Amino acid sequence: MPNPLEGRTVALGVSGSIACYRAPYLASKLVQHGARVDVVMTEAAAKFVTPLAFGSITHRPVVTDIFDPQTEMGIDHVAIAERSDVVVVAPATAHAMARIAHGLADDALTTTVLATRAPVVVCPAMDGHMYDNPATQENAATLRSRGITVAGPATGRLASGMYGPGRMLEPAEIIDHVRAVLGRDGDLAGRKVVATAGGTRELIDPVRFISNRSSGKMGHAAAEAARDRGASAVLVTASTTLPDPVGVSVVRVESAIDMRDAVMRECEDAEVLVMAAAVADWRPAEPSERKLKKGSAKTSSLELARTPDVVAGVRTKGLIKVGFAAETDDVERNARAKIQQKGLHFIAANDVTAAGSGFGADSNRVVLIDREGRAERLDMLSKYEVAHRILDKVLSYWDC
Ligand SMILES: Cc1cc2nc3c(=O)[nH]c(=O)nc-3n(C[C@H](O)[C@H](O)[C@H](O)COP(=O)(O)O)c2cc1C
Structure with a gap:
């Protein structure tokens, strides 16, 4: 199930905020994800952006007036409410939040x-003082207490010129919230999945480190896919460039030792560990507390010590352990050796030199190899889809 929005019906409620100018883009993204989008606008929203804009994106009628007998709602006022898989209010004005x-x-x-009866996601967008007002805060708390997801707002520059909380989330973040909400009752509901990501940094001195080229995209995708199937997803990440995924509990780490400590702690009550992080094998044996001077020597050497093998050290009973092998040669042979060494259930092996695959790319071509030596060669897929295929295989361990 690579895309929780595919074939789903989304009611997109648009209220009268200046952030309306971003709502057609959100509608477009939802459509591109395969959703059927019914736009329902307030009277104020229609002063900021026209129903025509939404209709030409969604290819569906747009409702602005509940009493218009020419529209479906004018005949059956709860039709959209009943057929929706999720209702998203974006932007949500202070006024709309109060009314809800x-x-x-x-x-x-x-x-x-x-x-x-569907889940509701409300995305506030307003001036900072309106958002800070106790009335709005209480309304937001009421919505949360009723199980409504209040997504955002972000902090940043507001239309008034003020800086503060009140910006509507970016459409991509809103879509992540929608995916998480739609996946809530998925096949990993009630399970804890820990994913790791990124290349660890091993300090040489306070300004220099040893690391590797892992971007963290594969591990972030694993956490997002687990979230979208209802898991309680935890991401232990050493990535320095990727933002925290929505709806995932994120633990930021730097070194292999930090990663080991966080993974051990998080795996105590977890059911699955997807170890996509590129943990350094070596670290400087004695990092300097001060910046090392280059001096006049022509060469220099650095003594290295082994780092702990994070995944091999995790022995939680019943934990399904999935490893990754980023190889440049003898990919499958090297990966098979790791399964035994690290006590994995299976491993995703990839050739990081293959075009379109590996570090920094959004796609990956992997072979899933299990303890019994069975190999499943996947096509080139997005990292998010690869993550779903890994989770599909994890589920097969519980089926039998
Ligand atoms: C130019 C302009 C921008 C506005 N922007 C916002 C906004 O970002 N957030 C908000 O809560 N209200 C904003 N308002 C006020 C709302 O439009 C007003 O409260 C309206 O009654 C909301 O109606 P609705 O919630 O039914 O759409 C703005 C008003 C104007 C004139």
Whole structure:
């Protein structure tokens, strides 16, 4: 199940914030993810952006007036609420949040939110003082207490010129929230999945380190895929460039020793460990507390000590352990050796020199090899899809 939005029906409620200018883009992204999108606008929203913009993106009627007999809602006012798999209010004004919190049903948007049995995601967008106002804070708390996901707002520059909380989340982040909500009852619901990511940094001195080329994308994708199947996903990441994924509990680490400590702790009550991090094999034996001077010598050497083998050290009973082998040659033979050494259930082996695969890429071509030596060669897939195939295989261990 690589895409939780494929074939799903999303009611997109749009209220009258200046952030409306980003709502058609959000609608477009939802459509591109395979969703059927019904847009329901407030009267104020239609002053910022036209129904035409949404209709031409979604190829579906747009509701602005609940009493319009020409529209579906004018005949059946709860039709959209009932068929939706998720209701997303983006942007959500302070006014819309207040109306939802108080159970009002005075237009098409609030009627849809009140009538739906589907999960609701509300994405606030407003001036910082409006957001900070205790009335809005209480309304947001009320929404949360009723199981509504209040996604955002982000902190940043606001339309007023002020800097603070109130910006609507980026469409990609909103979509991540929607995916997480849609996947809540997925096949990993109730399971804890720990994924690791990124290349660890081993300090030489306070300004220099040894590391590797891992971007962290594969491990981040593993955590996101687990989240989208309902798992309680934890990401232990050494990546320095990727943002925290939405709906995932993130532990930031730097060195192999930090990674070992965090993984040991998180795996105590976990059911799955996907070890996609590139943990350094060696670290400087004695890192300097001060910046080392280059001096006049023509060559220099650095004494290295072995780092702990993180995955081999985790022995939680019943934990399914999945490793990764990033190889440049003899990919499958090297990967098979690691399965035994590290006590893995299976390993995802990839040739990091292959075009489109490996470090920094968004796609990966891997071979899944298990303890029994069975090999499943996957096509070139996005890292998110690879992560789903790995989780599919994890599930097969519980089926038998
Ligand atoms: C130019 C302009 C920008 C506005 N931007 C926001 C906003 O970002 N967030 C907000 O809560 N209200 C904003 N408002 C106020 C709302 O449009 C107003 O509260 C309206 O009644 C909201 O109606 P609705 O929630 O039914 O869409 C803005 C008003 C104007 C005139």
